[in-house]
Amino acid sequence: MPMTRSAPLLALTATLALAACGGGGDSASAPEETRAQDSRNSFAPVDPTAKTFAALPAAGDTVDPATTSRWAGVLGGAAYRVEVPANWNGKLVMYAHGYAGEGNALAVTNPSIRRYLIANGYAWAASSYSKNFYDVRVGVEDTNALALAFNQIAAANGRTLASPTRTYITGHSMGGHITAAAIEDEALATARNKVRYNGAVPMCGVLGDTELFDYFAGAQVTAQAIAGVAKNPFRNWGDVQAQVTTALFTQFPTAPVGTTALGNRYKSVLKNLTGGERPLFDLGLAYGGSFSAVWGVFGRDGTVNGILNKDLVDTRRFTYTIDNDPAGSAALNAAALQVTGQADANRLRRDGLRWIPVANGDFRIPVVTLHTLGDLYVPFSMEQIYKKRVAAKGNDAWLVQRAIRGATHCDFTVAEQSEAFDAMIRWERDGVKPKGDDVVTPATVAQPSYGCNFTRNTIGPDDSASTAQLRGLIAQSGLNCPAQ
Known part of the structure; x- marks a missing residue:
C-alpha cells in the first residue's frame, strides 16, 4: 500500500472497527438493518x-x-x-x-x-x-x-x-x-x-x-414559494403541480420552454442553484429538456426510493438568489419551505x-x-x-x-x-x-x-x-x- 494512502485508510479502518465494536451506540452483535x-x-x-x-x-x-x-x-x-x-x-x-x-x-x-x-x-x-x-x-x-x-x-x-x-x-x-x-x-x-x-x-x-437530492428539493420549494403555494406540504407535490406549472411557465416541458413574469424570477433562482451565471443555461432550459426530469421527481421522499431507510434531503444549506433583487431574494428565503434530513441517514x-x-x-x-x-x-x-x-x-x-x-x-x-x-x-x-x-x-x-x-x-x-x-x-x- 503506498505511503500516501496508509494514514487516511488506517484512520478510516479504525473508525469502522469502532463501529463494529459498538462505537456510536451500535451493538457488536446487532445486524445492520x-x-x-x-x-x-x-x-x-x-x-x-x-x-x-x-x-x-x-x-x-x-x-x-x-x-x-x-x-x-x-x-x-x-x-x-x-x-x-x-x-x-x-x-x-x-x-x-x-x-x-x-x-x-x-x-x-x-x-x-x-x-x-x-x-x-x-x-x-x-x-x-x-x-x-x-x-x-x-x-x-x-x-x-x-x-x-x-x-x-x-x-x-x-x-x-x-x-x-x-x-x-x-x-x-x-x-x-x-x-x-x-x-x-x-x-x-x-x-x-x-x-x-x-x-x-x-x-x-x-x-x-447526496447533495443532488438537496438540489431537487431546493428547486421544488422555491418553485412553490414563487408560485404562492410555499406552505403546501412538501410531499403533496401532485396536488399543486399544475398550479405551479401554470404560474411559472407559458410552455413546459415542450421546447421551447417559456416563462411567465414569475417564472423569470424562478429562472434566476434555478440558474444560481445549478452553478451560477454561465453560457448555455438559457438554452439548456429552453431546449435541453433536462429540467423536465427534475420537475418529474418533485415530491419524492428523501430515502431515494428505498435506497435509504431515513430521509436525508436537507435544504438548509441553500440561500436562494434572484438576480438584482435583494428584497425579493430575502422574501423568497423567508417563504420557502425548509426541508430537514436526518444526519445519520447515510452513515458508515x-x-x-x-x-x-x-x-x-x-x-x-x-x-x-x-x-x-x-x-x-x-x-x-x-x-x-x-x-x-x-x-x-x-x-x-x-x-x-x-x-x-x-x-x-x-x-x-x-x-x-x-x-x-x-x-x-x-x-x-x-x-x-x-x-x-x-x-x-x-x-x-x-x-x-x-x-x-x-x-x-x-x-x-x-x-x-x-x-x-x-x-x-x-x-x-x-x-x-x-x-x-
Missing part, C-alpha cells in the same frame, strides 16, 4: 444466455471490429460485456453506466468511447449491475467484481491474458458517481470487492453525491460500503471530469461541490475539470470524451498534468467564452442524433465558440 432495496430481488439480465455481443460498426477508420474478443455473461446476478482487441496493450478500462430506472430488466451499456479504446489497444468491461434504482453501492461492487474477474473470464473463453498493468474507470451520470466513489479511500477500506484504480474520468457525474456501515457511497475527495490518482453547462438534471454545480471537497482534502493537484458547451445532460461529443480520457492516460503515464477549467470563480464561469477550451463540435460516427441536433441549435443561436 435492511432497507426496501434489499428486498427487491426480481432483477434479471435482458438476455441471461448471451455469450457475445455485436461488433462495433465499421466506420471507414483504422479500427477492425473483427479482431476483438467479445464476451458476455452473468456474474453475481449482473450481466456483463468484455471486449479485448487482438493487440491488447495490457490496460483495462471499466465503464459504469448511468441510472437505468426502477424496472426489473438489467442491461449492459457499451462505453461511448468504445472505438477510441479499441483503436488504442485497451480492453474494456461493463456491468449491468445486479440491481436497478439509484444503487451506487451495488454499481461500485459489481463493477469492481467484474474487474477482478477479468482474467478468469478471458481464460474461460479460451484466451489467456496477463493481469492488467493498469485499471482505469469512467462513467456517465450515476456512473460518474460510481466512478468517483470507486476511487475513494473509503471504498478501498469498506468495499467487499476492492480495486485500486490508476485513473478516472467521471462524466456528467453526480459528484456532489459495518457490512461494506455505505448505502450511497460518497465522493469526499480522498484520492491520489489522476482524475479528469467533464460536465456540460446546460445540464439541469445533474447540474454544473456538482463540479463546484466536488472541487471544493477535493481542495478541502488537499488533493486538488489530482483533479482536472473541463466545462463543455452542451445543452443537456451528458451532451458530449465522442471527441470531447476521447480527448478527456486520453488526457488522463497521458497524465498517469507521463506525470504531466493536463489543462482544465476553473469551475468555482463566478466571474470566470460567467464569461461568454467559458467552456470553449475543451468543446469539440466535430460529429463522428458514434455520436447520437440528439447531440448533433443540439450542437446545431447552439450554432444557430450564435453560441458557438469563435474558432468553431
Whole structure:
C-alpha cells in the first residue's frame, strides 16, 4: 500500500472497527438493518444466455471490429460485456453506466468511447449491475467484481491474458458517481470487492453525491414559494403541480420552454442553484429538456426510493438568489419551505460500503471530469461541490475539470470524451498534468467564452442524433465558440 494512502485508510479502518465494536451506540452483535432495496430481488439480465455481443460498426477508420474478443455473461446476478482487441496493450478500462430506472430488466451499456479504446489497444468491461434504482453501492461492487474477474473470464473463453498493468474507470451520470466513489479511500477500506484504480474520468457525474437530492428539493420549494403555494406540504407535490406549472411557465416541458413574469424570477433562482451565471443555461432550459426530469421527481421522499431507510434531503444549506433583487431574494428565503434530513441517514456501515457511497475527495490518482453547462438534471454545480471537497482534502493537484458547451445532460461529443480520457492516460503515464477549467470563480464561469477550451463540435460516427441536433441549435443561436 503506498505511503500516501496508509494514514487516511488506517484512520478510516479504525473508525469502522469502532463501529463494529459498538462505537456510536451500535451493538457488536446487532445486524445492520435492511432497507426496501434489499428486498427487491426480481432483477434479471435482458438476455441471461448471451455469450457475445455485436461488433462495433465499421466506420471507414483504422479500427477492425473483427479482431476483438467479445464476451458476455452473468456474474453475481449482473450481466456483463468484455471486449479485448487482438493487440491488447495490457490496460483495462471499466465503464459504469448511468441510472437505468426502477424496472426489473438489467442491461449492459457499451462505453461511448468504445472505438477510441479499441483503436488504442485497451480492453474494456461493463456491468449491468445486479440491481436497478439509484444503487451506487451495488454499481461500485459489481463493477469492481467484474474487474477482478477479468482474467478468469478471458481464460474461460479460451484466451489467456496477463493481469492488467493498469485499471482505469469512467462513467456517465450515476456512473460518474460510481466512478468517483470507486476511487475513494473509503471504498478501498469498506468495499467487499476492492480495486485500486490508476485513473478516472467521471462524466456528467453526480459528484456532489447526496447533495443532488438537496438540489431537487431546493428547486421544488422555491418553485412553490414563487408560485404562492410555499406552505403546501412538501410531499403533496401532485396536488399543486399544475398550479405551479401554470404560474411559472407559458410552455413546459415542450421546447421551447417559456416563462411567465414569475417564472423569470424562478429562472434566476434555478440558474444560481445549478452553478451560477454561465453560457448555455438559457438554452439548456429552453431546449435541453433536462429540467423536465427534475420537475418529474418533485415530491419524492428523501430515502431515494428505498435506497435509504431515513430521509436525508436537507435544504438548509441553500440561500436562494434572484438576480438584482435583494428584497425579493430575502422574501423568497423567508417563504420557502425548509426541508430537514436526518444526519445519520447515510452513515458508515459495518457490512461494506455505505448505502450511497460518497465522493469526499480522498484520492491520489489522476482524475479528469467533464460536465456540460446546460445540464439541469445533474447540474454544473456538482463540479463546484466536488472541487471544493477535493481542495478541502488537499488533493486538488489530482483533479482536472473541463466545462463543455452542451445543452443537456451528458451532451458530449465522442471527441470531447476521447480527448478527456486520453488526457488522463497521458497524465498517469507521463506525470504531466493536463489543462482544465476553473469551475468555482463566478466571474470566470460567467464569461461568454467559458467552456470553449475543451468543446469539440466535430460529429463522428458514434455520436447520437440528439447531440448533433443540439450542437446545431447552439450554432444557430450564435453560441458557438469563435474558432468553431
